[in-house]
Amino acid sequence: MATLDQALRLVALMESELMRRRTDIDRNDSYYRGKHPLKFASEEFARFHGSRYRGFADNWVGVVADSPVERLTVTGFQAAGEERADKDLWEVWQVNGLDVDSQLGFLGAVNSARSFALVWGDPDDPDMPVVTFEDASQCIVIYEPGSRRRRRAALKRWQDGSHDYATLYLPDELWKFRRPLLGQREKSPQESDIDDELRRWAPRDEEELGEPNPQPNPMGVVPMVELPNKPMLVADPISDVSGVIAMQDAINLLWAQMFTASDYASFPQRVVMGAERPMIPKLNAAGEIVGKQPVDLEKFAVERVLWITGKDAKIAEWQAANLAAYSQIIEVAVGHLAAQTRTPQHYLVGKMANLSGDALLAAETGLVKRVEEKQLWFGQALREIARLIFLARGQDDKAAAMRAGAVLWADAESRSYAQLADALLKLKDIGFPFEWLALKYGLTPTEVANVVAMRAKEMELDPVAAAASLLSQREQPGDEPAVDDEDAASEDAA
Incomplete structure (x- = not known):
């Protein structure tokens, strides 16, 4: 059992680490949503055109992140020693809406390098635990020294209304804290000291909660599980989005430069040389000529009429800019992005012409392997979630069996019905x-x-059809026909 000071110190340390992660998490989330700042531009280009392209993004980050998630579908859980998937566990999964929310959890892990799942019992329905997927910006799990699986503590921190809230999960208990949200205006040193005092976490009132605080954890383990995206032996897991951002910035800059070139140099340009600028009389209020003023050249451009004076006047022309050079570089950049992330080219470029089914399967091999890797990484966490569900229901035997169980996934490979039916028939x-x-x-x-x-x-x-089906199953191709015992005895007697 932890004391209040120990719990507060643990919350402070975990919150500090959570805030350190927020920079990358928020950046990746912005890029996934298509909110990209203009990068790699020269100072002059950024100064004159930066605001023009502030809201523009050719968003490939979303495609890279979505492509594996759309093929990650859980279809069931099977405990060790069982021949079929567990129906009770699947009922919990469906009642909690995890057929949908699991997709949000997988997408969060792909974007933010990790996501989390929380399992806790429902006092009103002991047989139906509450399971939720949580965002990496709000949760953190710390592990026992030297272990990547034994969880020591977990923290969920969020804002609601005028307060920050935090829940600390320990193997034997959980604590709930709250603190007020304060304004960000400049304050005197005395006011800052008061704010620092008010900003301290304080245990939430038991009467308000309607439950003890702290309260015991009957599960005996930390009830939050981390889903790492690309786990490393010693470093943090890696987001699929982090490696895409630099190329995404380059593609956005190329588009901005092409749009600018299109605006200024996409048509043949003509220039008048050796001529004076046309002038028109300048009149006063009485209609008298008081001077001369230059002609508005924009008026000539609209009316397509120009009066040229001067004996040496002539018209020159230069060719339009070659915008194809930009599009070719963009296509190469997108190809690099596809190769680096194992995203099929036809997901990004959209060019498909007379491709056979085998060619499409070959093109998606990298994506399929990427999805299967994530099934391994996420599958370990999902087995632990299933174990926590059984612990919350008080089914310790099933929880122990689920540690060596399996997660059942939908096929990551995309096949036509004809190909799939042919393959299944051959297997039959x-x-x-x-x-x-x-x-x-x-x-x-x-x-x-x-x-x-x-x-x-x-x-x-x-x-009759049942007997025929049974007979066809017994007499597989190459098998000897069945011989009745009486027929066999007659042959022996003969």
Whole structure:
């Protein structure tokens, strides 16, 4: 059990580390949303054109981040020693809306290098724990020294109304704190000292919460799990977005320069040389000529009429700028981005012409491997989430079995129905069971159970077809035909 001073010190240390991470998290989030500052521009270009392109972004970051997430779909959980997925666990998953929220958690991890999931029991429904995915900007987990899995503590910090809130999760208890949000105006040293005192975390009132504070943690482990994106042995995990930002900035600058060139030099330009600028009389209020003034050249440009004077006057012309040079460089930059992130070219460039199914599969090999890597990284965390769900329900045996269990995923590879059906038929011919084939087809374990029940019902209604199906399953190609025992005895007697 931690004392109040120990809990406050732990909150302060974890909050400091969380604030250190916020810079990269906020930057990556802005880039994913298409809010890109103009970078790599010269001082002159930025001074004259920076504000013009402040709201423009050719956003490839979103495509790179979304491409693996759209193929990360959890279909079930299977505990060690079990032949089928766990129905109770899938019910918890569905009731908590995690078929949708898990996608938000995966996207958060891809963008911010990590996301989190929190599991806690519901006093009103002990069989249905509350499971939520949490953002990396609000949560942090610290581990035991020398371990990347044994969690020592977790913190969730957020703002609501006029206060900051924080919840500290420990293996045996949790603490809830609150502090007021203060203004940011300049203040005297005395006012700053008062603010520092007010900004200290204080335990939340038990009467307000309607529960003790601190309260015991019946699960016996820290109930928050980290989902790292590209975990490293000693360093922080890596975001898929961080390595894209520099090339994204370069692409945005090239577009800005091309737009500027298009505005100023995309058409052939003509210039008058050796001529005086046309002048017109300048009149006073009485209509008398009092001088001369230059002609408004914009008026000539609109009316397409120009009066040229001077014996040496002539017209010269220079060619329009070659804007294709910019588009070619942009295309090369996008190709580099695709190679570095293993995003298929047709996701980014959008050029597809007479590509066969095999060619498309080959083009997506890098993305498929990228998705399968994330299934490994996130799968370990998801197994721990499933274990916490069983602990919250008081099912310790199932929790222990889930530590060595498996997460069931939808196929990361994109195939046509014809290709998939042909592959499954060949697997059936060599003896793979129907339920396994149904899972490979993409059905969830619940859907597979329903299909199996419907098949059984159909066989009951049509026993002849059921017998024929059973016979065809026994007599696979190459197998010897079945011999009845009486026929075998007759042959022996003969």
